[in-house]
Amino acid sequence: MSGAGPRHLDALTGIRGIAAWGVVLYHIRLSLTAILPDPVIAAVAKGYLAVDLFFILSGFVIWYNYAARITQGGWAETRHFLWRRFARVWPLHGAILAAFVGFAALLIATGRDASGYPLAELPLHLLLVQNWGLTSDLSWNHPAWSISTEFAAYLLFPPLVLAARWDRMPSWVPAIVAAALAGAIHLLFALNGYTGLGDDIPGMGLWRCLAGFAMGCMLCQLWQRWQNVPRGGVYAGLAFVALAAGGLALGLPETVWVPATFFTGLLALALGKGPLVQLLGGKVLSYLGEISYSTYLAHFLLFILFKLVFVDASLQLGWGGLAGFLALVLAASIGLYHGLEKPAQRWLNARSPRWASRPAPSPAE
Numbered sequence: 001m002s003g004a005g006p007r008h009l010d011a012l013t014g015i016r017g018i019a020a021w022g023v024v025l026y027h028i029r030l031s032l033t034a035i036l037p038d039p040v041i042a043a044v045a046k047g048y049l050a051v052d053l054f055f056i057l058s059g060f061v062i063w064y065n066y067a068a069r070i071t072q073g074g075w076a077e078t079r080h081f082l083w084r085r086f087a088r089v090w091p092l093h094g095a096i097l098a099a100f101v102g103f104a105a106l107l108i109a110t111g112r113d114a115s116g117y118p119l120a121e122l123p124l125h126l127l128l129v130q131n132w133g134l135t136s137d138l139s140w141n142h143p144a145w146s147i148s149t150e151f152a153a154y155l156l157f158p159p160l161v162l163a164a165r166w167d168r169m170p171s172w173v174p175a176i177v178a179a180a181l182a183g184a185i186h187l188l189f190a191l192n193g194y195t196g197l198g199d200d201i202p203g204m205g206l207w208r209c210l211a212g213f214a215m216g217c218m219l220c221q222l223w224q225r226w227q228n229v230p231r232g233g234v235y236a237g238l239a240f241v242a243l244a245a246g247g248l249a250l251g252l253p254e255t256v257w258v259p260a261t262f263f264t265g266l267l268a269l270a271l272g273k274g275p276l277v278q279l280l281g282g283k284v285l286s287y288l289g290e291i292s293y294s295t296y297l298a299h300f301l302l303f304i305l306f307k308l309v310f311v312d313a314s315l316q317l318g319w320g321g322l323a324g325f326l327a328l329v330l331a332a333s334i335g336l337y338h339g340l341e342k343p344a345q346r347w348l349n350a351r352s353p354r355w356a357s358r359p360a361p362s363p364a365e
Contacts, residue, residue: 095336097140133203147297
């Protein structure tokens with residue numbers, strides 16, 4: 001988000017970087033039980049909630065960057081938007097998926113178990129529809145399930161923008177819509193017998209994403225209206241603390257309070273200008289946020305390979321092994337971001353097909 005708006009919005013990029021590393025630690029937590037105490041493992045085991053933060057943050061960023069363009073440009077701008085999102089997410093996804101195909105081929109060639117890589121589901125992953133209720137289990141690159149659901153959100157984003165003149169509505173409208181979406185998340189999970197946002201990802205993940213993404217769209221609208229409200233960040237921060245403290249103290253299901261907590265927390269960061277906002281918007285954390293997509297998509301395969309080469313039958317990492325793996329993920333994230341993710345995005349954006357190109361402006365009369 002650097003350069004896209006006021007400097008303090010870089011805090012949202014920084015929190016994205018922290019969230020990505022929360023997912024990394026979540027996926028390796030069972031190999032850390034020998035070096036970390038149980039309370040720390042329990043905290044790390046909640047790292048899957050970072051994905052819900054991603055969904056809301058993604059809705060915010062997409063609305064911020066594209067809503068006005070689609071409102072003004074209609075269908076022509078919608079086609080351009082969809083191509084740009086494809087250029088943003090698919091090349092790295094495709095590259096990591098290709099690496100998984102090579103790994104699966106090696107497993108098959110050496111007579112090892114490759115059941116986690118069903119060839120029949122590979123086309124779904126290529127099309128990024130694998131988590132649209134079409135499969136019963138996660139397979140191939142597990143973290144990519146959320147990219148699949150995000151792409152569904154991208155398809156539904158233009159109709160959401162064009163459904164109403166949001167800019168003419170009072171602030172209470174997006175606030176009520178966001179509250180209704182948060183309530184819908186809990187209700188949907190409760191009706192299916194679930195209390196955790198990470199339950200039944202193949203069946204519930206799509207709805208979890210769509211609701212969170214739409215909440216992010218409403219969040220951006222509130223920020224656009226309230227960014228000049230005195231102490232707005234403080235009030236949003238107090239709401240964040242109250243929701244988090246109440247949810248934890250009362251032992252409520254996370255479906256009740258986590259989405260609303262993330263919503264108010266991100267609003268506090270977007271509106272705020274204090275030391276925490278400045279820390280999250282600093283160069284280091286902002287950079288981790290910039291490369292976070294590479295971190296998120298690559299770490300799962302890297303850990304599989306790291307365990308095969310460096311970890312014994314106990315599957316436990318020591319401090320040296322943990323440091324080595326985290327350094328590997330960081331180096332791979334930097335390399336993939338600068339060597340593949342951004343160059344591929346620029347290449348595709350410069351070669352958009354005719355159907356996705358903006359129409360040339362009419363000559364002046």
